[in-house]
Amino acid sequence: MTLEQVILEEILPRVRRPARYLGTEWNAVRKNWGHAAVKMVFAFPDLYEVGMSHLGLQILYGLVNSRDDFLMERVFAPALDMEGELRKNGLPLFSLESHRPLMDFDVIGFTLQYELTFTNVLNMLDLAGIPYRAEERRDHHPLVIAGGPNAFNPEPIAPFIDAFLIGEGEEGILEILEAAGEVKGGRSRASRQEMLERLLDVPGIYIPSFYRKEYTNDGRIKEVVPLHPRAPERVPRRVLDDLDTAYFPLSPLVPLAEAVHERxxxxxxxxxxxxxxxxxxxxxxxxxxxxxxxxxxxxxxxxxxxxxxxxxxxxxxxxxxxxxxxxxxxxxxxxxxxxxxxxxxxxxxxxxxxxxxxxxxxxxxxxxxxxxxxxxxxxxxxxxxxxxxxxxxxxxxxxxxxxxxxxxxxxxxxxxxxxxxxxxxxxxxxxxxxxxxxxxxxxxxxxxxxxxxxxxxxxxxxxxxxxxxxxxxxxxxxxxxxxxxxxxxxxxxxxxxxxxxxxxxxxxxxxxxMAAVLEGAFLRGCRFDGWTEHLRFPLWMDSFQAAGxxxxxxxxxxxxxxxxxxxxxxxxxxxxxxxxxxxxxxxxxxxxxxxxxxxxxxxxxxxxxxxxxxxxxxx
Known part of the structure; x- marks a missing residue:
């Protein structure tokens, strides 16, 4: 059986709200996988009903899929019952539209809307079989990028992200995918180092591995040292100058499962x-x-x-x-x-x-x-x-x-x-x-x-x-x-x-x-920390103590x-x-x-x- 068959026939009947994982919404886009030069999955690190109410998802999903050479699918943080089924059956986290493993994509793009979704980012990467620490990824792993308002202080989650796009994404996301296509060429995967080098040409890109921070004796930051000659001393945010000519989705996705906002x-x-x-x-x-x-x-x-x-x-x-x-x-x-x-x-x-x-x-x-x-x-x-x-x-x-x-x-x-x-x-x-x-x-x-x-x-x-x-x-x-x-x-x-x-x-x-605290909380089982019923504050305090x-x-x-x-x-x-x-x-x-x-x-x-x-x- 294919992964899609297993999910649809065996897994979804055992979880609550299976419509979260079908990917058959009105206006959903399903492209020919083989025809797309670069394949990206938009990752929203919260439940389907929250993510489907996010305008940024709708904009980037429609924009990327308007290009014949690009493909974008979606993935949301699986609820705890779905996570349990995936782990119990040894199945990877998958995209909604084609039910393919996230490992099959060239780029995974997380939107960081809220600080307490960070453990979900690590969990989604782990469920996908992708090392959640950027330094452990190799050429066969997808490029992991992130953007959104929480990217304006990217440091607590920086060791887990290959590159951040700072600011408004309409222009920057296409430039990232174009860069990925150039580096990839006819290969099945792009060289990770070549890809990061190429991304330095894209304004608004912050690559954490290209910087080192030095500290004073009392634990405060002394200075930030660029490790790459082309890494900018400060990364300017991207901003659109004309919204009338900017892309806007006129056929947005219509949620299957009840969303926080259905409008x-x-x-x-x-x-x-x-x-x-x-x-x-x-x-x-x-x-x-x-x-x-x-x-x-x-x-x-x-x-x-x-x-x-x-x-x-x-x-x-x-x-x-x-x-x-x-x-x-x-x-x-x-x-x-x-x-x-x-x-x-x-x-x-x-x-x-x-x-x-x-x-x-x-x-x-x-x-x-x-x-x-x-x-x-x-x-x-x-x-x-x-x-x-x-x-x-x-x-x-x-x-x-x-x-x-x-x-x-x-x-x-x-x-x-x-x-x-x-x-x-x-x-x-x-x-x-x-x-x-x-x-x-x-x-x-x-x-x-x-x-x-x-x-x-x-x-x-x-x-x-x-x-x-x-x-x-x-x-x-x-x-x-x-x-x-x-x-x-x-x-x-x-x-x-x-x-x-x-x-x-x-x-x-x-x-x-703070990345050590985040990793410790994730390993202790913290998920969906922004939901009061899921917050386990003592585990966070244990993680701070363990990180010193x-x-x-x-x-x-x-x-x-x-x-x-x-x-x-x-x-x-x-x-x-x-x-x-x-x-x-x-x-x-x-x-x-x-x-x-x-x-x-x-x-x-x-x-x-x-x-x-x-x-x-x-x-």
Missing amino acids: GMLEVFRGCTRGCRFCQAGMIYRPVRERSPETLLSQAGEIVKNTGFEEVSLVSLSSLDYSDIQDLIPRLAGGCEATRTGLSLPSLRVDSFSVKTAKNLPGRRTSITLAPEAGSQRLRDVINKGVTAGDLIDAVEAALEAGWFAIKLYFMVGLPTETKEDLEGIADLVESVIKVGKGRCHNRKRLRVTVSASSFVPKAHTPFQWEGQDARDLLKEKHEFVRSLIKKSRAIYNWHNIETSFLEACFARGDRD LNPDHYATRCFAYDEVLPWELIDSGVSKEYLIREHERALAGETTPDCRQVCGECGVCASLGVATHLVEGRG
Whole structure:
């Protein structure tokens, strides 16, 4: 029997949700294996239902398969029951479309969306029969590459990856595959060393084996030394300059098994101008580049026609910041109503304009999410959130008027400079929202308020990258305190697992030594660590101890401005001077204007040669 026959006839009947592994989705691409010069598998290190909701997968899958000479298939992290079946039967991890072993591909490309999927990366390579340490791979093994937001601090996972693509992947992925095809020539496999040498010609490529880090006596990084004469001292990120001409999938994959988000995704723009000081995405996706309304209307129509999705969602970091939003939404809504398709926004800004605009979206009212982030105006100024308590109340009133009776409020606990008064401010805001609900909901549904709180995680390439995370005991104390206050208002208070946030901080700020911890946790059986039911925190602590590392050195320690940070060899385009200036302004409680209004001189446009592109608003 072939591997495909064994999987379909013997393995899938024994696992839950076998549709995760069929690969027969609407719009899936199945190419002639022998006709493709270079074969790549896109590896998403989480469950199918999470990965199939990722826009980046849809873009790269469609883009690569649009080329006659390239082939891209998919693989997701197998659930624990499927992993058990593969290991018990001695079967390799396989791609969905052709059910071929991952060893058969030329390139395996991981997307790194979340720090706590790193153990899944190692597990997927191990299941595929591929050495998870890059130094142990030989010419007959596939090239293992990675990209995504977590590649902006690649060091904790660097020993397991052959090469990273930094930044937006549409152009870079094709250049990588073209390079692989050139080196491979007529051979069945490319020389690994030749391949890495050739990849140095591709902008945005970071090859960990071509660098060495030297440390001081106290364990801090002294300098980063390139080991190859052509290895750049800093690796600049890739960025597209024109989204209207960029590839976008008009026939995206339609999930078989229920996904986290089952809807067509319409990317209205990339980047953000708000300048929130905790937000990594707002820094590493600069500058803002908007698609034209005509492009978006055309794409929306094609996506609905080619998929049958019942909803289209506007995707960006803050979709209602789109310059022509007041004209775009009615035009999109008109098209959606004609096909009985819903139109949604993942979340809204904390202002009544956003809610009133969202009121015009077709579809049923469920809940609305608003993110004040902090409880006091002082702390909102520190993080440069740019909203007031009055903005929140106006937004709640507009939401009730528009027919929403369930509101989710999102806050962060443990932000830099936070005080008891800031935490009390969260409860005060919630109480104010509930009072508005009582005044507006006479003889109607009672307003339901849910508060979701995360713990602050300092991220690379942000003004708060030098700040440490609060100790776990202190974070627990703060969450318990806020919950006790909010309990009186009968709102629901949920908070993100503190131990999970602690590990996120360790990897977000970690250096290459963290790879030993990652490997140790994987060997101890850690999988799906971002899922609370799967997290085994004591095993992680055992792994830190075995590696001789103190996790607080990474998570809770404040870094100095003159310290060499693990991720400084990655050039996001945002200057260190700007980040220091923003950090100092934060500590002084000073805000910075939206760069749509005043240029903040962050350095992105000049260093990357890409300018902000805004459409002309008519609203």
